[in-house]
Structures are given as structure tokens and as C-alpha cells.
Amino acid sequence: MRRMAMLKVLATLVAAFLATPALAQPLPYHSDPDAREILPLQGSVPAIRFLTTADFPPFNFRDTNGELIGFNVDLAKRICAEVNIACTLQAWPWDQAANALADSQGDALIAGLAVTPENGEKFDFSSTYLALPGRFVTRADDVATFSVTNLSSKTVAVRAGSAHADFMARYLPNVTVETFESEILALTALRDGKVNAYFGDAMRSAFWLNDNPACCSFAGEPYFRPELFGEGLTIAVPAGNDAARHAIDWALVRLKENGALDELYLRWFPVGFY
Structure with a gap:
């Protein structure tokens, strides 16, 4: 259910940003620099059969011609080119992708599989290549004066039941929080001046900001x-x-x-979320 809800939000938010260029900053360094010392032995990995899905824009989805495209698709190709090995990419339905990997239908799954104890029993995971922080969003006029310490007199919108609502309750219990059924409704309330700020997933916020550039912007640092x-x-x-x-x-x-x-990040995420 959580993935389906996220897919609906992404489908709505991603539609505009794919056609709208904007500026973004480079990625922070997520991968472990020590991994550079683990040079793959020649011939130890002759090829990587990547599995993914076709329903998760802008990471992996099909374009109007039916071609599989997206950030994850391009990243898989770049990984194979960097290691100088053959690479294949096959799309599976989300509810079958992990089982396909477990059944040796592929060598790697690049589709946003959560790092959970249950999945950890069957799979190992690479270094993080894209962290998903939480961030505050305010109206553009308020960005310069934004301060977390001044939020006690403000109202912050969050999605009800989200991890970001838990963050506010845990770390900023004295701030007035107003909950909404979805990220879009919460951000719309910010745009319309009904709340002072929004706190939520930075990536999904970036998609919305790309479609509302004059209204609002990220404020403060990523969490x-x-x-x-x-x-x-x-x-x-x-x-x-x-x-x-x-x-x-x-x-x-x-x-x-x-x-x-x-370069891949800037191409697929024109409004950076770091």
C-alpha cells in the first residue's frame, strides 16, 4: 500500500518536471570511499543482469515509445560501462521483482527495494547511491529568514502518518503541526498561505517545487x-x-x-533536493 501511494504521488509530481529544465546542485558523497580499493578481479563478474520495474518514474519507467528509461536505468548502464562488463536490463512487475532476484533470474535489483531486516535475510545491498532526506519548504519570501528555532510560533504542514510527522513529534514537539492526507495537499496549503512551512520527503518536494518555482523553495538544511x-x-x-x-x-x-x-542526478532531478 505504501508503494502504491508513493507511485500515485510520483506520477502526479513527475509529469511537469520532465519537460522543465532547472538548476540543481551536485550530489553529496553517499558511497563509501574505501570501496575504491576493492578493484573487481578481471573476469570475476563477466556480466550483470539487472532487474528493475517499469512503474517508478523518474527512476525506472517506459516512455511513450515503450522504451525503458529513467535514473536507475541510466545508472545501471553506467555501472556496467565503468566495470567494462556486459549489462542487461529486464523489467519485472514490482510484486515479482524481488522473488525473481532470489530465484537467480538476475544478478542485481535496482528498483528501490527497502533495506529491511526481512530483505536482509535474502539479499545484500550496495552502498547508498541516493539518500532521501527530509526538508522544510517555505514560501519564497520566507526562505532567507527561515530558522528552525523560530518555528515555535509557526504552523508546519506534514502528511498524516508519515515518518516526517514522526520526526516533528520527536525532535520539534513544541511546533504546531497540521496534518494532511497527502504531500500535495500539504504543499498546496503552504502555497495558499494556510500554513507557514511544510516538512516532508525532499525528493517528492523537489518535483512539486519544479512546477511551483515562483511560490516556494527549500529552506534550511536537509535532515x-x-x-x-x-x-x-x-x-x-x-x-x-x-x-x-x-x-x-x-x-x-x-x-x-x-x-x-x-550528471545523471542533474539530468533526472532538475530541482536538487540536497
């Missing part, structure tokens, strides 16, 4: 709380497939160092 917001996006491999995992981690470090990872 990375893996225990609340998750580990971010990683690539899953069958448990024990260290050769493929090390090759992927090595490639992620190289792609960050040579600028390719930043």
Missing part, C-alpha cells in the same frame, strides 16, 4: 535520519554475491569521482 526516512536507494544482490556487490560499489565510487553520477 538525514535513516532510522526514520530509510537508508535511501541501494542496489540489491543475492546474499553472498560479494563479487557483484563489490563491483557495483567500486563503480559507484568511480562514477561519483568522475562526475557521471552528478
Whole structure:
């Protein structure tokens, strides 16, 4: 249910940003720099069969011609090119993708599989390649004067039942919070002046901001709380497939160092969320 709700939000928010160029900043360094020392042995990973889905824009989805495109699709291709190995990419329905990986139908799953104890029993995970922080959004006129310490006299919108609502209750209990059924409704309330700020998932906020550039903007710093917001996006491999995992981690470090990872991020996320 959580994934379906997120898909509906992403489908709505991503429609405008794909056609609208904007400026963004490079990615922070997520991957472990020590992975650069784990050079894949020649021939140890002759190819990587990537599995993904076709329903998760802008990460992996089909364009109007039916071609599989997206940030994850491009990243998988760049990883294989960096390691200089053959690469295939096959789309599976979301409810079958993890089982397909467990059944050796592929070598790696790049589709946003959550890093949970249950999944950890069957899969190992690469370094994080895209963290998903929480961020505050305010109207544009309020960005320069925004301060978390001044929120006690403000009203902050959040999505009801979200990890970001939990964050506000845990870390900012004295701030007045107003809950909404969806991120879009909460952000719309901010745009319409019904609340003073919004706190939520930075990536989804970025999509909305790209369609509302004159209204609002990120304010303050990103909040990375893996225990609340998750580990971010990683690539899953069958448990024990260290050769493929090390090759992927090595490639992620190289792609960050040579600028390719930043280039992909700026292409697919024109309003940066860091």
C-alpha cells in the first residue's frame, strides 16, 4: 500500500518536471570511499543482469515509445560501462521483482527495494547511491529568514502518518503541526498561505517545487535520519554475491569521482533536493 501511494504521488509530481529544465546542485558523497580499493578481479563478474520495474518514474519507467528509461536505468548502464562488463536490463512487475532476484533470474535489483531486516535475510545491498532526506519548504519570501528555532510560533504542514510527522513529534514537539492526507495537499496549503512551512520527503518536494518555482523553495538544511526516512536507494544482490556487490560499489565510487553520477542526478532531478 505504501508503494502504491508513493507511485500515485510520483506520477502526479513527475509529469511537469520532465519537460522543465532547472538548476540543481551536485550530489553529496553517499558511497563509501574505501570501496575504491576493492578493484573487481578481471573476469570475476563477466556480466550483470539487472532487474528493475517499469512503474517508478523518474527512476525506472517506459516512455511513450515503450522504451525503458529513467535514473536507475541510466545508472545501471553506467555501472556496467565503468566495470567494462556486459549489462542487461529486464523489467519485472514490482510484486515479482524481488522473488525473481532470489530465484537467480538476475544478478542485481535496482528498483528501490527497502533495506529491511526481512530483505536482509535474502539479499545484500550496495552502498547508498541516493539518500532521501527530509526538508522544510517555505514560501519564497520566507526562505532567507527561515530558522528552525523560530518555528515555535509557526504552523508546519506534514502528511498524516508519515515518518516526517514522526520526526516533528520527536525532535520539534513544541511546533504546531497540521496534518494532511497527502504531500500535495500539504504543499498546496503552504502555497495558499494556510500554513507557514511544510516538512516532508525532499525528493517528492523537489518535483512539486519544479512546477511551483515562483511560490516556494527549500529552506534550511536537509535532515538525514535513516532510522526514520530509510537508508535511501541501494542496489540489491543475492546474499553472498560479494563479487557483484563489490563491483557495483567500486563503480559507484568511480562514477561519483568522475562526475557521471552528478550528471545523471542533474539530468533526472532538475530541482536538487540536497
